[in-house]
Amino acid sequence: MLLTDARRPARTRPDGPLVPLAEQDRSRRHPDLIAEGTRLVRHALTTTPIGPYQLQAAIAALHAEARDAADTDWKQILGLYDLLHSITPGPVVALDRIVAAATVHGPAAGLDRLDAAATDPAPPAPR
Known part of the structure; x- marks a missing residue:
């Protein structure tokens, strides 16, 4: 949830429409939430059995950590x-x-x- 929330400001325009991934202004993301979210994902992947939530979170972390669309x-x-x-x-x-x-x-x-x-x-x- 942290990773999804961290990306939220970049995913929509101020008037509401969605912004395609390649066009998102990643400077609008919340780096503190990304750092905490990726820390939690790494911990979950190394300490619990792998399940759908860990995999979904790992995918979200990769999107969140990429500096731009090409870096994904x-x-x-x-x-x-x-x-x-x-x-x-x-x-x-x-x-x-x-x-x-x-x-x-x-x-x-x-x-x-x-x-x-x-x-x-x-x-x-x-x-």
Whole structure:
């Protein structure tokens, strides 16, 4: 939650519309919340069993720590989405994973994965 809140000021324009990731003014983020959030993520990843919340937080930390859009470690994000998809598959995770794959491997790879996802049956609903 700290990492999401730390990025909030850069994610929207003062009048409300969302700002695309590549256009965000990262100087508007809260560095103290990013530092605390990444410290907590590192601690959780090294002291507790890996689960979906730790993986989601690790992805958020990578986005938060990047100085600009080009500095984002998309290969590591893709690896984390691969792990997240293996333990909690679902349409949002699948789509985020496709975006990460397209960013790492190019648009054609993303489109191929999107085509495959369109024919992939949905996982059973959680009970």
